[in-house]
Amino acid sequence: MYSKSIQYIGCDDADMKLFESQYVTPEGMCYNSYLIIDDKIAVMDTVDPRKTDEWLKKLSVALNGRKPDYLVVQHMEPDHSGSISAFRNLYPEAVIVASAKALQFMPQFDEKLNVGNTMTVKDGDTLSLGHHTLSFITAPMVHWPEVIMTYCPEEEVLFSADGFGKFGVIDADPDDWACEARRYYFNICGKYGGPVSTVLKKVAGLSIKTICALHGPILDGERMEEAIRLYSIWSNYDIETEGVLIAHASIHGNTAKAAEKLAEILKKKGAKKVVVADLCRDDMAEVIEDAYRMNKLVVCASSYEGDVFPPMHMFLWKLGLKAYQNRTIGMVENGTWAPSAGRAMRALIEPMKNVTIVEPLVSLRSSMKESDIPQLEALADAMLA
Numbered sequence: 001m002y003s004k005s006i007q008y009i010g011c012d013d014a015d016m017k018l019f020e021s022q023y024v025t026p027e028g029m030c031y032n033s034y035l036i037i038d039d040k041i042a043v044m045d046t047v048d049p050r051k052t053d054e055w056l057k058k059l060s061v062a063l064n065g066r067k068p069d070y071l072v073v074q075h076m077e078p079d080h081s082g083s084i085s086a087f088r089n090l091y092p093e094a095v096i097v098a099s100a101k102a103l104q105f106m107p108q109f110d111e112k113l114n115v116g117n118t119m120t121v122k123d124g125d126t127l128s129l130g131h132h133t134l135s136f137i138t139a140p141m142v143h144w145p146e147v148i149m150t151y152c153p154e155e156e157v158l159f160s161a162d163g164f165g166k167f168g169v170i171d172a173d174p175d176d177w178a179c180e181a182r183r184y185y186f187n188i189c190g191k192y193g194g195p196v197s198t199v200l201k202k203v204a205g206l207s208i209k210t211i212c213a214l215h216g217p218i219l220d221g222e223r224m225e226e227a228i229r230l231y232s233i234w235s236n237y238d239i240e241t242e243g244v245l246i247a248h249a250s251i252h253g254n255t256a257k258a259a260e261k262l263a264e265i266l267k268k269k270g271a272k273k274v275v276v277a278d279l280c281r282d283d284m285a286e287v288i289e290d291a292y293r294m295n296k297l298v299v300c301a302s303s304y305e306g307d308v309f310p311p312m313h314m315f316l317w318k319l320g321l322k323a324y325q326n327r328t329i330g331m332v333e334n335g336t337w338a339p340s341a342g343r344a345m346r347a348l349i350e351p352m353k354n355v356t357i358v359e360p361l362v363s364l365r366s367s368m369k370e371s372d373i374p375q376l377e378a379l380a381d382a383m384l385a
Contacts, residue, residue: 003155005132007035008218009043009058011051012169019167023187023285030170031055031079032214034159035062036152039130040069042097044150044159045214046083055083056090067091070119070127072134073098074161075147076105080214085113095119097127099138101146121148123202137202139163141195143188149199156209162189163199164227165215177223178230181216183289185234190292190322196235200228237326239295243273244383247287248300248332249280249312254367255334258376259300261368262332265380279311288318296328296383299345303335308344316348325353330383332362332376339363358382 014028031047033055041063047055059068071087071094074080084106087094095117096103106115119127123138137149142163150159165188166181189196211219211227219227233240246263250256256278263274273294277287291297301312329349333341342361349357359382362375 027168027172042070048079049082052083164213193235243294244296246298249309258368298330300332301341303340308341334364
């Protein structure tokens with residue numbers, strides 16, 4: 001329970017090990033839903049269909065014999081809207097409150113859904129429950145176009161949809177929100193820094209004591225203040241940590257050895273923080289997180305079929321997809337008869353916004369040799385300049 005009037009009725013899904021079929025979630029996920037009890041009752045979002053039965057039982061217990069008057073749908077991804085049909089079957093008289101775009105999406109996900117009574121809301125619209133008021137804030141492209149957030153001034157709580165969410169069940173790592181929230185943000189919302197920044201400005205003047213996101217723990221106190229601080233950095237593509245990420249994609253291990261040698265050189269030259277990541281074996285979502293967290297990146301890759309080794313291609317393609325920007329990038333290529341990785345990586349990097357590619361391009365032939373060390377030294381100097 002959050003307060004006497006607001007109850008948590010969400011569900012943990014510890015068996016969800018691959019969220020959205022692409023993000024590793026060893027601790028599972030949670031689908032958060034809340035119940036606001038007043039003269040009229042509002043349900044804030046539903047849950048993934050994997051947890052429909054559990055959620056309906058929690059809802060029934062929390063209602064204690066009453067019926068909900070409203071279902072507020074803030075976001076239409078199935079992990080939050082997947083139980084709308086089941087809710088509607090049980091509570092046909094409830095009014096579904098959502099943006100116009102969300103109401104458009106509903107039958108797209110379930111053609112058999114009888115949407116029924118609805119209330120379309122836009123920026124600034126309000127809904128009185130009696131002693132509580134719901135004030136709606138449009139949040140398009142955070143990270144879908146239909147998203148709304150909801151502010152309750154009487155409780156000073158912001159229901160933030162997917163904003164301020166994180167991977168994991170609701171009480172996973174309660175003292176380390178930032179790690180999995182950062183991986184969540186950059187891989188899911190990273191492309192939409194502008195819209196996130198716009199929403200942050202919209203809510204900046206509100207008195208907020210608590211943030212209730214659709215994933216992750218309820219945020220309050222210092223943890224909430226830190227989350228808002230980090231979101232300001234992340235949404236503006238600013239630098240959180242001064243450091244160098246070296247990401248390598250190595251077929252037989254020779255390019256990896258060069259990456260490790262470069263890390264050694266950078267540390268000797270005074271780099272504040274150096275992280276080495278293996279794109280073939282490490283969680284790429286974590287590597288993308290580090291790429292945004294730090295201000296400098298070196299990509300090291302083998303040539304492959306006249307192009308670049310696919311794990312590196314995927315990494316750089318994803319960074320471009322997620323609007324990677326405002327960073328400095330160095331490159332190391334490896335090839336036996338016709339090195340092509342440098343050219344291929346440059347083609348993926350150059351379209352990125354406000355990215356500086358530093359020289360030299362270190363070009364190895366098959367393996368790193370003593371004669372290649374001066375090239376790596378020169379690249380380290382350029383990265384630290």
